[in-house]
Amino acid sequence: MTLDLVSTPTPADLRQARLDHPKTRARDLADSFGVTEAALVAAHVDGTHVVRIDPALNRLMPAIQRLGDVMALTRNQSVVHERKGTYEDYHAGAHASMVLGAEIDLRMFPRHWVHGFAQLDGPRPSVQVFDAAGDAVHKVFLTDGSDRAAFDTLVADLRLPDQSDSVTLTPRAPVEGAKSRPEKLEELRHEWAAMTDTHQFLRLASRLKMNRLGAYRIVGTQWAQALEPGAVTELLHLAATNAVPLMIFVGNQGCIQIHGGKIEQVKPMGPWINVMDPRFNLHLRTDHVAEVWLVSKPTRHGMAWSVEAFDAEGGLITQIFGKRDPDTVAFQGLLEKLPRAQRGAA
Template identity: 40%
Template sequence: MTMPSIDQSADLAARRAALAAAEPGLRVRDQAARLGVSEGELVASGIGSNVILLDAEPGDLIRAVESLGPVMALTRNEHAVHEIVGTYGNVSLGAHAGLVINKPIDLRLFLNRWFASLVVEEARGDTKLSSLQFFDRHGVAMHKIYLRPESDRAAWAALIEAKRAAVQAPPAFEAAPEAEEIPADAPAGFDAGSFLSDWEHLADTHDFLPMLKRHGVSRPAALKLAEGRFARRLSQGAFRAALEAAARDQVKIMIFVPNPGCIQISGGTINRVEPRGPWINILDPGFNLHVREDHIAAAWQVDKPTVDGTVTAVELYDAAGELFLIMVGVRETGVPELPEWRALVHALPGVTG
């Protein structure tokens, strides 16, 4: 792991400026892909100009964000972007993970994956955007926090002053390793009967992932094994249909968008569902969701038994078998899921054959 030189960063910043001039609508993530670098590397090339490197534990920064008042929290993966406006608070942090539950802000943080913290000041048209952006050691964005017009600018300036790194140089990001292949099928000799019995006797949705690990089976393989009993293949258009039905009937839903460092969650009714190009979007005041419909390689209805009854989910997977979004009905612990949500999912178009 080596620090990029000043010349390398300056060259990258110049290449970015040329690309932005040629294609002014291109977002930074797409710019990075065009230039053959990670998003973190590209953003960090602005250190000394419009970017400031912070020197603080990510958890300390998350706690400090509460002082800013209302902000916009953004978490994304390759296929979905989740944006919600609220105030950080009720932060609970462990050695490697943490929670922020101050509705509507609802986050699960895996801070051991966070590596670099950058303040970014940029102009988008006539708008000045100020943000705090967190990246993993491979330059992949884990979480971003954007100031709003109503945010406390004095607290923002104080946070930067208190946490600014003494040496302003780009972090030493590492090349990303080859992605591990996600098995589409269970291993030879797999005891499907024992696995499905354990599934049947789940008591809590949080027991699902440990069950998969205990049996040594991937999520896509598990769904194939459970098809017809606890899982149903849905059409690619089922997710859009679910959003439109939830908006029309005002069914309260929860949407989870994960990446390796953060899961961001929203809960409640939605209203404005609009397709734009390859994206299907929720465009509500205080909450936006953007999902690449053309990246939905598989959609599933997944039923998980609990002590409060079955919890019904819609899960979206990409071509590599990676889970990138979960949608469920809003529910409280100790209360069965909303019957209107279950009816909505059961009415979604499936895939046969």
């Protein structure tokens, strides 16, 4: 499916495209027409189908908490993370905010919550937020257990004066490829060994003018071992078979969504590997996985291990950690079975 228009499609063109392809996923349809998903959603703003709403977290999150049971969705180019639950325990922050519910666990970065919409019709009304470039940051879909009256109140309270059917966007920031500084290797190893919290890692890499993947490629097998691209799929199968709980992180610039617990049904479908559990779904494009690293970081509570997948451009796809004691040893047992890359550490 391609667009045969010479110029950029108008909102009317996009509305017609939606009518012509009702079963196509919104992101796939937008990509096929060379526009962002935010532009496709904005084209339907009319007060009946879609309404523009304020995406400011301190207004939006309290309203979402009142919706009851919903489905939270966060994605990037390569993986979709869907978790049912109730938004609970919201913590506001100028630079980072959190939702720390029993099922829905989020880390949010407010400056990327730029364009907000409420989808009013269809089988699953929703709240959808996009960044300045028009890429999806986070979505909340109503379920059969949601409070529709609370959703209607959310729309009425957060409705913006501007209800235009087009959206002004800024260029998408390019993915930063692996950035290493071999001359800083000994300093990297020394400070890595001295870490007491996993959150210290990004500050360490930034101070040394490196990034996550660049540091993994040079630090050595004591801290980062290269795995085969199929290791992520293997880990999901092993965790399901052995009932070992995982912490599965999926994020973009504006939001990181975390599943904590066991997974049960792992199913391949074409290039996708899927977790299809009643309260949690994961859909990962295995053909996007270019590098996988088994990473260990010291903390004050002991070693933290993760399996981290990257795409061909160096973008982070997902991180998978084990849950803390009493499951740490079981997770380590799964890691020992993962296929190491033949090339060794890059």
